[in-house]
Amino acid sequence: MANLQGEKQWSPVRVLETNELARGGLNGNMNEQAKALLDRTEWLNEQKANKSEIIQGHFAFNTLADFNAKKATVPANSTVVIAEAGANQGENIWNGSTLTKSAYDPLVQANAYADIKESNAKTYTKNEVAKMANTITSKNLYNPAVKQVNKYILSGTNSGFIRAVNGWGITEFISVVPGQYYTIKCNATKRGGTAFYTDNTGSDSSFIAGSYTGGDLAANTARTVQAPTGAKFMAVSLYSDTIAEPSQVMIEAGEAASAYTPYTEPTLAIKEDVLPNNLVKQDQIPDLVKKPYEKVITFKNLFDLTKVKDGQYLNSTNGGIMVSAGWGTSDAIPVTAGQQYTISGIRGRAGVAFFASATTTTAVAGSYNGATTSPLTVTAPAGATHMRINLYSSSVPTYSNVQVEAGSTATAYDPTSGTKILVDASQIYNAATAANTVTFAGQTVTVKSMVDGLPVEMSALLTIAATHDKSTVFNFIQDKFNKVTQRTMNDDVAPIRAFGTTIGANHGYLKTTITLAAHGKTNADVGSVWNSGGKQWVIVEIISTSQLSITSRTDNTGFVSGKLEHSSGAVNTADMTPTAAADSAFHPVFKNRKLTCSIDGKPVVIADGETEYRNNVTFNESYDIMAKNDMVEWLITHGGAAAMQYDADASISLSMNYCFDIDGGCVITSDLLALKAVTTFTDFMLLQAIKMAAGNGTVEYIVPKSKAFTQDSVSYDFSYPTDIIAKNPANDINFNAAKNADGLTPVNRLLQRNDQVVFATGFLPILDATPASRVTNAPNKYLQIRASSLKVYPALIDGLKTSLAAGDYFCGVGYRKYAKRTTDRTSAIAVRHKLGDFLIVDWHQAKTDSVSLPADYAGRSFEVFEKSANVEVLSKTATNRVVFRTSSAAPAFAVLLFK
Numbered sequence: 001m002a003n004l005q006g007e008k009q010w011s012p013v014r015v016l017e018t019n020e021l022a023r024g025g026l027n028g029n030m031n032e033q034a035k036a037l038l039d040r041t042e043w044l045n046e047q048k049a050n051k052s053e054i055i056q057g058h059f060a061f062n063t064l065a066d067f068n069a070k071k072a073t074v075p076a077n078s079t080v081v082i083a084e085a086g087a088n089q090g091e092n093i094w095n096g097s098t099l100t101k102s103a104y105d106p107l108v109q110a111n112a113y114a115d116i117k118e119s120n121a122k123t124y125t126k127n128e129v130a131k132m133a134n135t136i137t138s139k140n141l142y143n144p145a146v147k148q149v150n151k152y153i154l155s156g157t158n159s160g161f162i163r164a165v166n167g168w169g170i171t172e173f174i175s176v177v178p179g180q181y182y183t184i185k186c187n188a189t190k191r192g193g194t195a196f197y198t199d200n201t202g203s204d205s206s207f208i209a210g211s212y213t214g215g216d217l218a219a220n221t222a223r224t225v226q227a228p229t230g231a232k233f234m235a236v237s238l239y240s241d242t243i244a245e246p247s248q249v250m251i252e253a254g255e256a257a258s259a260y261t262p263y264t265e266p267t268l269a270i271k272e273d274v275l276p277n278n279l280v281k282q283d284q285i286p287d288l289v290k291k292p293y294e295k296v297i298t299f300k301n302l303f304d305l306t307k308v309k310d311g312q313y314l315n316s317t318n319g320g321i322m323v324s325a326g327w328g329t330s331d332a333i334p335v336t337a338g339q340q341y342t343i344s345g346i347r348g349r350a351g352v353a354f355f356a357s358a359t360t361t362t363a364v365a366g367s368y369n370g371a372t373t374s375p376l377t378v379t380a381p382a383g384a385t386h387m388r389i390n391l392y393s394s395s396v397p398t399y400s401n402v403q404v405e406a407g408s409t410a411t412a413y414d415p416t417s418g419t420k421i422l423v424d425a426s427q428i429y430n431a432a433t434a435a436n437t438v439t440f441a442g443q444t445v446t447v448k449s450m451v452d453g454l455p456v457e458m459s460a461l462l463t464i465a466a467t468h469d470k471s472t473v474f475n476f477i478q479d480k481f482n483k484v485t486q487r488t489m490n491d492d493v494a495p496i497r498a499f500g501t502t503i504g505a506n507h508g509y510l511k512t513t514i515t516l517a518a519h520g521k522t523n524a525d526v527g528s529v530w531n532s533g534g535k536q537w538v539i540v541e542i543i544s545t546s547q548l549s550i551t552s553r554t555d556n557t558g559f560v561s562g563k564l565e566h567s568s569g570a571v572n573t574a575d576m577t578p579t580a581a582a583d584s585a586f587h588p589v590f591k592n593r594k595l596t597c598s599i600d601g602k603p604v605v606i607a608d609g610e611t612e613y614r615n616n617v618t619f620n621e622s623y624d625i626m627a628k629n630d631m632v633e634w635l636i637t638h639g640g641a642a643a644m645q646y647d648a649d650a651s652i653s654l655s656m657n658y659c660f661d662i663d664g665g666c667v668i669t670s671d672l673l674a675l676k677a678v679t680t681f682t683d684f685m686l687l688q689a690i691k692m693a694a695g696n697g698t699v700e701y702i703v704p705k706s707k708a709f710t711q712d713s714v715s716y717d718f719s720y721p722t723d724i725i726a727k728n729p730a731n732d733i734n735f736n737a738a739k740n741a742d743g744l745t746p747v748n749r750l751l752q753r754n755d756q757v758v759f760a761t762g763f764l765p766i767l768d769a770t771p772a773s774r775v776t777n778a779p780n781k782y783l784q785i786r787a788s789s790l791k792v793y794p795a796l797i798d799g800l801k802t803s804l805a806a807g808d809y810f811c812g813v814g815y816r817k818y819a820k821r822t823t824d825r826t827s828a829i830a831v832r833h834k835l836g837d838f839l840i841v842d843w844h845q846a847k848t849d850s851v852s853l854p855a856d857y858a859g860r861s862f863e864v865f866e867k868s869a870n871v872e873v874l875s876k877t878a879t880n881r882v883v884f885r886t887s888s889a890a891p892a893f894a895v896l897l898f899k
Contacts, residue, residue: 004031006038008046012603013037019809064088067099138264141182142236142251144323145263146172149310150694151202153193153212153237157582160195160212162202164490166694167241167394169311169325173200173233174251184236185222185257188246192216193237194225199442200233201477203461203490205470216243222257239325245311247323301417302341303389303404305756306483307331308695314390316370319353319363326394328695332358332386333404343389344375344403344410348396352376354384375410392695400697400755415482415756436662438599438617439610444477447617447660452820454482456664462606462619463595467644468541468549471588473505474595474621474658481664481757481818489690494793496652496672497682498804499627501556504654508585509628511540511551512559514578521548521572527639528570529553532562538632539570540586542642551586553632558583569639589631591650593623619658624650624675650675652804661832663854665817669833672797672811674804683778683798687814689752689761691724691790697755698723701792702826703783704749704842704893707741719891720844721753721826724790734781745771745866747782750792751827751842757818758827762794764813765865765895766835769796776800777810830854836897838865841884843892848885853878860898867894 004026013036016029024030059074061067063084067074074080076096082088091105152168154161162170168191176182176196184194196211211228227234239245248260313327314320321329332355335341343352354367367381380387391399401413435450446459457480463472476492478485495505503509523542530537536553543549550559559581566573597606598620599613626634626648634648657669670686692699703718712730716722719741735747748769749762763769768777777800784793796812817829826842828851839862841851858880864873871892874883878898886892 004035004038006035006042008042009039010043011036011039059094071099136264137266138261139252139258140250140261140263141174141253142171142249143263144249144311145309147238147311148172148202148235152191152240153195153235155193155212155214158204159214160207160209161204162207162235164488167326169238169245171236171238171251173197173202173235176227176231176234178227178229178231180253181224181226181255182234183222183224183250183252183254183257184217185250185260186217186219186246187248187260188219189243190217190246190249191237191240191243194223195235196227196231197233197235198230201444201461202235203477205467219246224255245323245325298419299414299416300405300411301403301414302333302406303330303402304333304417305402305415305696308391310695313349313393314351314353314363314368314388316351316368318365319351319368321361321363321388326397328391328393330389330391330402330404332388334358335380335384335387337380337382337384339406340377340379340408341387342375342377342405342408342410344405345399345401345413346374347390347399347402348392349390351390352378353388354380355386355388356383358386360386377408397694398698436613437610438613438660440606440608442608445606445619447666449660449662449664451664451818452822454820456481456818458660458664458666458816460619460658468511468587469585471506471508471590472593473590473623474619474656475506476816479759479818481820484696484756485693486696486754486757486759486818487690487693492688492690494685494688496625496654496684498625498652498678498680499556500680503589504625504652508587508589509551509631510556510558510583511549511586513543513547513549513582513584514559514564514576515547515580516576516578517546519546519548519576520574521570521576523642524571524640525569526642527635527637529567529636530564530570530576531567532559532564536567537564538636539639540635549584549586551628551632553636554629556628569636571640586628586631588645589625589628590623591626591645591647594621596620615662617660620656621658622653622655625652625654627651627678651678663830664819665815665829665831667831667833668814668816670812670814671809674806674808676806678804681801681804683780684796684810685793685798686796686812687761687763687792687794687816689750689759689792689816691792692752692754692759694725696757699725700753701785701790702751702753702842703735703747704751704891705741705744705747706735706739709739724785729785729787732787733785735783736779736781737775740782744868746774746778748774748794749840750783750785750794752792753821753827756821758821760817760819760827760829760840761792761815763796764815764831764833764836764838766813766833767811769812771866825849825851830857832856839882839894839896839898841894841896843871843884843886844889846886846888848874848883850881850883852881857898862896862898865895865897868892 013033020029022030057075057078059078060081064082064086067080067082074094076094078094080092080094080099081090082092088099088101091102093100093102147169149169150164150166151162151170152165153170154163192215194213196208197206198208199206208228208231213225217223236251238249250257250260252258309329309331311325311327312321312323312329314329315322350370350372352369353363355363364381364384367384369378403413405411437448439446443462444459445462446457448455448457458476459478461475461477473493476489479487491506493505495502495507501509521539521542526539526542528539537550537559538553539548540551541549561581564576566575597604598618599611600615626646630648631646634646635643653673653675655671659667661667668687672684700721701718701724702721706718708717711733714727716727740747748765749760752759765771774782778795778798780799781795783795786793794814797810813833815831817831819827819829826844828841831838831840837857839857857878860878862878870887870890871894872885873894874885882896884894
């Protein structure tokens with residue numbers, strides 16, 4: 001019988017829950033607490049002091065902290081050796097009160113010797129060369145190449161907040177210095193709007209209140225703004241769907257506008273007379289320093305998807321580069337004069353031109369070709385070093401499978417472009433690579449991993465300060481696949497619907513901001529009650545001397561107009577008659593919010609920096625939701641001061657486990673527990689996913705296990721890839737039994753795809769999302785496509801209950817996964833969870849398909865959990881693949897459960 005082995009660490013001892021299944025084995029929960037206590041014993045054993053440590057005159061410690069913990073027992077005039085790198089590494093002298101570095105320490109002697117030798121053979125590092133150079137930065141701070149398309153800066157209510165809207169554009173976040181003036185000028189009318197932010201996330205909380213400056217900017221008119229205290233970035237509106245971006249936009253430091261100059265990248269300029277004599281020129285580097293382990297591979301497709309130039313097009317008369325919102329071209333593609341090049345794929349706009357350099361905007365005379373033929377073969381004329389091609393316009397916004405290759409023949413499309421440096425495996429010895437990293441930066445985290453040999457990034461907002469306008473919640477903010485942005489989100493975590501409204505995640509209850517000059521109310525009046533229109537209203541917040549916010553005491557409606565007469569609780573009791581009223585969300589609705597992180601199963605402290613991981617990065621979040629009437633009554637009882645946190649009795653407890661795996665996905669386990677009765681309950685979605693970003697090809701939705709139907713006189717069949725933007729549904733599409741394919745279990749997932757990638761989201765068929773339970777749990781909508789935003793909402797619970805009793809509990813497992821788009825199959829994703837590892841495959845073709853398995857699936861047994869009738873699983877065991885056969889081009893799927 002095996003024995004437990006402890007690790008030398010202070011492990012937490014977890015409370016076993018009453019609803020857990022008892023599991024034995026090395027990693028079973030029955031042994032979990034024993035292992036934790038054994039870890040602590042090993043740690044204590046390591047920390048104990050022995051006799052020699054106490055009475056000898058020569059002491060050694062692993063870290064300076066270890067020494068400080070025991071220095072009271074160390075005799076005076078002892079030698080102390082510190083192993084940890086730092087100022088006290090090596091030998092030190094302890095006089096009973098002070099630890100002093102020994103002058104005779106071997107490390108000190110070695111460093112002194114090395115300093116002498118360094119003066120005779122100095123290596124000039126990048127930083128040292130920089131000391132002899134001047135950094136030349138662009139006078140114009142606006143870089144058109146990185147502007148933010150389809151975004152705008154709000155004016156009026158919530159001015160300064162950034163929102164997504166088609167046809168608009170703003171600058172990137174430009175770094176600023178607090179107190180510095182900045183001047184903006186352009187050669188044509190520009191959309192107005194300038195605002196300052198504390199970070200570059202674009203979140204509402206990053207906007208600095210009062211820093212917004214609005215109004216369209218006329219041609220050749222300068223506007224000067226000053227960066228306020230705390231500002232790190234600013235953003236400036238550029239254009240809209242009715243006002244094009246000016247061809248010359250100048251943003252510069254200072255209070256005066258100067259002549260327009262285009263943006264240039266920062267460079268280092270070094271004076272030759274300050275260069276040391278012992279610097280080696282590049283052409284003098286001998287071949288022996290080249291890296292024999294590197295092999296450079298150049299891909300055939302010269303068109304780089306990641307470098308598309310928004311806001312410009314090729315003039316059909318002379319081929320020159322013109323500026324216009326809604327258009328786009330390729331980046332400059334290197335060519336050789338006299339060489340033939342073939343362009344294939346689908347482009348929204350035709351047009352090819354050649355240029356004498358990568359930065360030239362005037363085309364080589366006579367080189368423009370506007371033919372609409374595809375494929376199209378062209379020849380680089382004399383003097384040409386680069387070419388550009390038109391891709392799309394505002395009226396024809398999509399392009400797909402674009403390939404530019406040398407020669408006169410179009411070959412099979414390959415999205416990979418440029419060059420890659422590969423490592424010759426024969427040159428590797430005792431080395432390990434880590435493709436997976438987690439990076440913390442302020443309030444955000446970015447998890448990077450690999451899928452199908454390509455990098456995937458998922459970024460999320462971890463925490464913000466809870467305010468009256470926002471609650472703190474873990475939130476996905478951006479996904480990238482192969483360095484291309486696939487979606488940018490302000491809100492991509494799912495709320496619940498309870499208490500007669502949408503609540504949780506980023507959603508709050510309703511309050512009204514009322515305006516009336518010199519209202520005379522102060523924080524002493526917060527929580528006071530006022531009568532108007534037969535209802536009672538409670539003061540929530542004093543915003544300014546002319547604005548405050550109120551909320552209804554008895555329901556979740558907003559105040560419209562009328563006189564507010566004092567009822568109870570105020571110090572300043574004069575009646576109020578608002579001149580304006582505007583509804584907004586009432587926060588914070590959470591209490592007891594907690595967020596922790598673990599990497600490969602070990603808890604870590606969230607701090608700025610990058611860390612590698614081997615298996616997973618997990619964020620555990622929990623919070624309690626208070627019902628609005630409980631919050632308001634608490635505020636009435638505890639009023640008389642500004643309240644930023646409420647402590648009413650909670651009604652619902654939510655827990656979320658976000659587990660990012662090794663191949664570009666996030667598995668989300670979530671549960672809901674009713675802490676007390678909830679009289680109005682509608683649904684528990686657990687997941688949501690915003691529509692893929694435009695510009696990467698046609699966005700198609702696929703709903704496996706659905707069937708054809710008609711809604712609002714429009715025919716749909718999401719069992720096949722469907723252009724969701726072209727369909728443009730007028731109303732929400734709810735997938736229920738009527739839209740489920742006959743004989744198949746309820747819909748539980750959706751695929752989105754474009755030219756590059758497939759994105760899958762849905763539920764694993766376990767816990768409260770088993771096929772049998774979904775018929776009862778979510779009869780109204782197994783899954784919803786929202787008409788206004790085309791967001792996807794899979795529902796875990798929708799219709800099972802209209803109210804909750806204390807103790808009601810639901811739990812499900814959802815996933816967000818990416819895969820490279822391929823012609824082999826529609827999709828194949830692996831979803832890992834402690835309750836079961838799944839492989840989910842979809843096809844829309846008849847073929848025999850060998851699906852490669854992730855390394856951790858290879859060699860394991862599996863069972864066919866579910867499949868369509870036209871799929872045959874040919875493999876009986878899993879080696880490093882599973883072979884399937886589909887008998888027709890009809891929609892087909894298979895779900896395997898690995899043991």
